Amino acid sequence: MTLLFAFLHHVLAFVLVAALAIELVLVKDRISIERARRILRADAIYGASAMLLLIVGFLRVIFFEKGAAYYFHSIPFVAKLLLFAAVGVLSIYPTMTFLSWRKSLNRGREPVLDPAVIKRIRKLIHYELVCLVLIVLAAAMMARGVGYWG
DSSP states (O other), rough: HHHHHHHHHHHHHHHHHHHHHHHHHHHSSOOOHHHHHHHHHHHHHHHHHHHHHHHHHHHHHISSSOOHHHHBBHHHHHHHHHHHHHHHHTTTHHHHHHHHHHHHHHHTTOOOHHHHHHHHHHHHHEEEEEEEHHHHHHHHHHHHHHHHHO
């Protein structure tokens, strides 16, 4: 069971990164109806994978790996949690913007966006990707036992 949950955890992480990369590629100057729908789908996959990743990770910590007491004495683990929370906060503005397009899309209209909004969304997605890379670094540190204070 431990192997299955580790596998799921990694697959979900890859899905999350792929969905975010798709968003970055699709968010451009002009967003057609079809492109907006693809962005909404990618963002839904992103959100679902983030929630499932959190649940599977929580289950791994509590039930399948070394136990919560071990992990919460690991600086890289705490850093991973904080970085994941930062990714969640950074994703709020893009997600809320994408969701605001639904009325226009349901009426068959393209979302009208200020170029500054597109620029802000792209910048936030870049920050999210940087945080995800730092999470991978923290995971590598955990695997090597770096930063354990117990």
